[in-house]
Amino acid sequence: xxxxxxxxxxxxxxxxxxxxxxxxxxxxxxxxxxxxxxxxxxxxxxxxxxxxxxxxxxxxxxxxxxxxxxxxxxxxxxxxxxxxxxxxxxxxxxxxxxxxxxxxxxxxxxxxxxxxxxxxxxxxxxxxxxxxxxxxxxxxxxxxxxxxxxxxxxxxxxxxxxxxxxxxxxxxxxxxxxxxxxxxxxxxxxxxxxxxxxxxxxxxxxxxxxxxxxxxxxxxxxxxxxxxxxxxxxxxxxxxxxxxxxxxxxxxxxxxxxxxxxxxxxxxxxxxxxxxxxxxxxxxxxxxxxxxxxxxxxxxxxxxxxxxxxxxxxxxxxxxxxxxxxxxxxxxxxxxxxxxxxxxxxxxxxxxxxxxxxxxxxxxxxxxxxxxxxxxxxxxxxxxxxxxxxxxxxxxxxxxxxxxxxxxxxxxxxxx
Amino acid sequence: xxxxxxxxxxxxxxxxxxxxxxxxxxxxxxxxxxxxxxxxxxxxxxxxxxxxxxxxxxxxxxxxxxxxxxxxxxxxxxxxxxxxxxxxxxxxxxxxxxxxxxxxxxxxxxxxxxx
Numbered sequence: 001x002x003x004x005x006x007x008x009x010x011x012x013x014x015x016x017x018x019x020x021x022x023x024x025x026x027x028x029x030x031x032x033x034x035x036x037x038x039x040x041x042x043x044x045x046x047x048x049x050x051x052x053x054x055x056x057x058x059x060x061x062x063x064x065x066x067x068x069x070x071x072x073x074x075x076x077x078x079x080x081x082x083x084x085x086x087x088x089x090x091x092x093x094x095x096x097x098x099x100x101x102x103x104x105x106x107x108x109x110x111x112x113x114x115x116x117x118x119x120x121x122x123x124x125x126x127x128x129x130x131x132x133x134x135x136x137x138x139x140x141x142x143x144x145x146x147x148x149x150x151x152x153x154x155x156x157x158x159x160x161x162x163x164x165x166x167x168x169x170x171x172x173x174x175x176x177x178x179x180x181x182x183x184x185x186x187x188x189x190x191x192x193x194x195x196x197x198x199x200x201x202x203x204x205x206x207x208x209x210x211x212x213x214x215x216x217x218x219x220x221x222x223x224x225x226x227x228x229x230x231x232x233x234x235x236x237x238x239x240x241x242x243x244x245x246x247x248x249x250x251x252x253x254x255x256x257x258x259x260x261x262x263x264x265x266x267x268x269x270x271x272x273x274x275x276x277x278x279x280x281x282x283x284x285x286x287x288x289x290x291x292x293x294x295x296x297x298x299x300x301x302x303x304x305x306x307x308x309x310x311x312x313x314x315x316x317x318x319x320x321x322x323x324x325x326x327x328x329x330x331x332x333x334x335x336x337x338x339x340x341x342x343x344x345x346x347x348x349x350x351x352x353x354x355x356x357x358x359x360x361x362x363x364x365x366x367x368x369x370x371x372x373x374x375x376x377x378x379x380x381x382x383x384x385x386x387x388x389x390x391x392x393x394x395x396x397x398x399x400x401x402x403x404x405x406x407x408x409x410x411x412x413x414x415x416x
Numbered sequence: 417x418x419x420x421x422x423x424x425x426x427x428x429x430x431x432x433x434x435x436x437x438x439x440x441x442x443x444x445x446x447x448x449x450x451x452x453x454x455x456x457x458x459x460x461x462x463x464x465x466x467x468x469x470x471x472x473x474x475x476x477x478x479x480x481x482x483x484x485x486x487x488x489x490x491x492x493x494x495x496x497x498x499x500x501x502x503x504x505x506x507x508x509x510x511x512x513x514x515x516x517x518x519x520x521x522x523x524x525x526x527x528x529x530x531x
């Protein structure tokens with residue numbers, strides 16, 4: 001029984017946290033107070049559910065308790081209303097009664113507040129993980145690889161800005177939506193990429209972050225079903241994640257796309273992702289995440305590395321360069337050119353980018369050059385480029401891979 | 417007669433959590449100032465700290481980059497100001513975008529309200 005309750009509370013934390021907090025912020029008028037009340041509601045669930053039973057609608061139960069608590073605090077502290085009036089609705093909606101009472105879904109308001117462009121990028125990600133995903137400050141700090149005190153200060157500062165500058169707790173108007181949704185998608189994508197290839201450390205993938213990103217993308221999809229950018233991002237995450245079991249071998253060694261066992265790719269995720277890509281590409285011009293997802297879909301649908309349609313991929317990168325110009329996109333395009341038209345063409349395309357200051361310390365530029373040089377039989381130059389890549393790479397799994405390649409090319413270079 | 421804008425600068429690390437003594441001294445000082453120079457005063461406000469500021473730079477006609485924090489000036493100097501009333505930061509930013517700011521930018525900083 002107790003185990004059931006603990007599981008139910010943990011499950012409600014994972015699934016309902018954003019819903020409960022978002023609905024409580026509206027009544028509390030202040031994020032800090034709302035957080036306290038929601039934490040309190042979860043603590044009460046642990047105490048009450050063993051006696052009263054697990055409610056059918058756990059989210060509604062938690063929301064009712066948290067909102068009632070917020071109202072109590074506000075009634076007791078009349079001065080609070082004068083100090084913190086900005087996030088509150090002019091009139092507090094009545095508490096829902098009974099099991100089937102509907103509570104307005106405020107999660108979009110919460111997400112748009114956390115991803116407001118007037119907050120720094122770091123603050124947006126931290127707030128999203130803390131408030132929308134319900135991670136503790138300690139968990140957020142570990143996820144984003146900063147100290148807990150730095151993260152606590154960052155979150156406090158961001159909340160002060162929301163209150164002090166009166167960042168509204170609303171869903172943006174339809175004319176502001178495209179710009180604002182892009183900020184939200186960027187945050188979710190950053191959470192995903194931080195998990196998909198951990199910047200440093202001895203694990204390639206941070207599964208916890210990948211799952212949070214997937215949860216967030218699914219939540220956005222449910223809340224904004226018509227939005228093609230959302231469809232594109234969810235597709236991109238699903239298609240990239242479908243390869244999760246094949247990216248390293250049994251010994252933790254990095255496996256390239258060409259070496260991965262495609263039978264082990266997650267078919268269900270691929271099917272769902274590909275269907276979303278079709279839908280996402282419907283807008284003209286397409287959203288950047290839709291194009292990125294389309295590239296991932298070409299890989300996902302290729303039966304083998306050799307059967308990959310590289311011309312299609314180069315064409316999609318050309319399109320991506322138009323809708324989302326960036327040095328990283330240009331580099332990926334150059335690599336695709338190498339696979340479509342041969343290593344010399346790839347090398348030429350990469351060398352055109354080598355003067356870009358953004359890419360100067362990017363290990364993937366050096367490692368891609370090194371790969372094409374290796375394939376051209378220019379082993380000494382290749383070894384040098386692998387050495388350069390190692391100098392800029394901090395992920396242990398990736399470093400091991402680069403080191404193996406360096407040894408291989410250095411040996412070949414001596415032999416030739 | 418001419419009009420002048422007097423700008424007040426301060427070390428935020430010392431002003432963010434002032435001791436009651438410092439706070440009292442400052443309030444008294446401003447009250448005295450207002451009494452002594454009431455005839456010359458056209459208005460004045462305390463600003464919220466730079467942590468609440470939002471900056472805008474126009475990168476292409478009608479396209480703004482919105483960033484957290486005070487306007488980081490390199491060679492730009494303070495060139496003018498508007499005092500506006502808006503429902504929230506979104507509305508304030510939307511209004512600010514109508515202000516011409518070639519070769520520079522804008523900082524939207526909330527006014528401090530004392531209770």
